[in-house]
Amino acid sequence: MSETEQATAPQAPAQAALPLDGWHRDRGARMVEFAGYAMPIQYEGILAEHKWTRASAGLFDVSHMGQLLVAGPEAERGLESVLPTDLALLKDAKPKYSLLLNEEGGIIDDLMVTRRGEHFYLVVNGATKAGDIAHLEAKLPRGAVLDHMKEQALLALQGPKAVDALARLVPGVEALTFMTAGVFQLDGATAWISRSGYTGEDGFEISVPARDVARIAELLCAQAEVKPIGLGARDSLRLEAGLPLYGHDLDHSTTPVEAGLTFALAKRRRAEGGFPGWHRLAKELADGPIRKRVGLLIEGRQPVREGAMVVDGEGNEVGKVTSGGFSPCLEAPIAMAYVPAASAAEGSVIALAARGKIYAGTVTAMPFVPHRYQRKGAAA
């Protein structure tokens, strides 16, 4: 028996240790290399962890992600020159999904940006943070100062019971609604907590000092609702939620229009421009993209994974699968793929080729599994 494909990066020589490294190992995690760090791929098993998160609450260590601050008198103007977000409209403590774009409108990274008083707080992907920092340092004006918060760790507590567990430790945190944030005290540490995440579930992302994170992770996992969850289930959860993963579903050669992320292109910015790739993106918005990211339900039981080709009737490659796996909730294989715009309508049947076999996928609306965010004004 041998593995022919692996959903996560294979082992690389350099593996830096994150603040919770020892904590994960003590809890029996299987560690793998990811984004240059040793990280837990699973504890008891991906299926069990996935289902636990959907039913209760899972704690994810996402300390590999980059936490950045942009401060100074030119911070807002500087960030608007690299992001397609309307920062003038961005209210305090309201995280917003945004994109670093290149001159061709391709995606350098996807991120969350939050106004925090006088400065902006950004959370970027772990595998891309070094490049992001270099890009920002090159593009930001002198009056905008970038700080990489290396001493902060980041946790995500996700699932329908996340609010019960966290509100027990942080009274008042339950008042946050989806995509709002604030400063709280968590076991004596100052925590920046936002009601957001990457699983499609209700939940929180919690930024705390690295020196406190092991104690806080232990405290969170001492709550009956909470178990630690590895990267394996993080990937299957976000796939079910229809959320793209940078480096797989998004990269330098994909645009936000192709990727179905036009909500990240603010109305004023579309009209005024002034961000990288605007000309290309304005044209794509007007004419439609030539290819689109879609969700696919795969016929049969065999997963079709990243790298499989989308083929036309003559067997020519016309697109590719960028994420694929088995949905624990649907008990069926699902995938994301880029397909020609003419084939992107819901219900279109797409032929996929992998390992010398042809598979059929039907274009389906995403998310595959409904989101359960706690939006403002929605019934609790």
Next chain:
Amino acid sequence: MSIYYTKEHEWVRVEGDSGTVGVTDFAQGQLGDVVFVEVPEAGRTLSRGGEAAVVESVKAASEVYAPVSGTVTEGNQAVVDEPSLVNTDPEGEGWFFKLTLGDVAELDELMSAEQYQSYCDEQ
């Protein structure tokens, strides 16, 4: 009846010239939750070390190789219908296929249970 093991973490249980093949408990632990199994059809001829079956977990796809050459007499439909049998009973109900051995002498090149155990301990 004897059981032999490969370095690729397959086992073959031999009775006379008939063998039953599966993957080991070590292998299923490495794979994680198995969600798909494809087994060879009866009548298919397998060469030693050749691809014989497919096993996919939530995280990865793997090939299962024929530990010995032979002709398949039965694929295990139960494990196709319920792939998690590979996790719950890898060296029992979770078998993949049965075959008629092509060359019994090939068994000499496989590992005993003790040899396989020490092989796994080194992994």
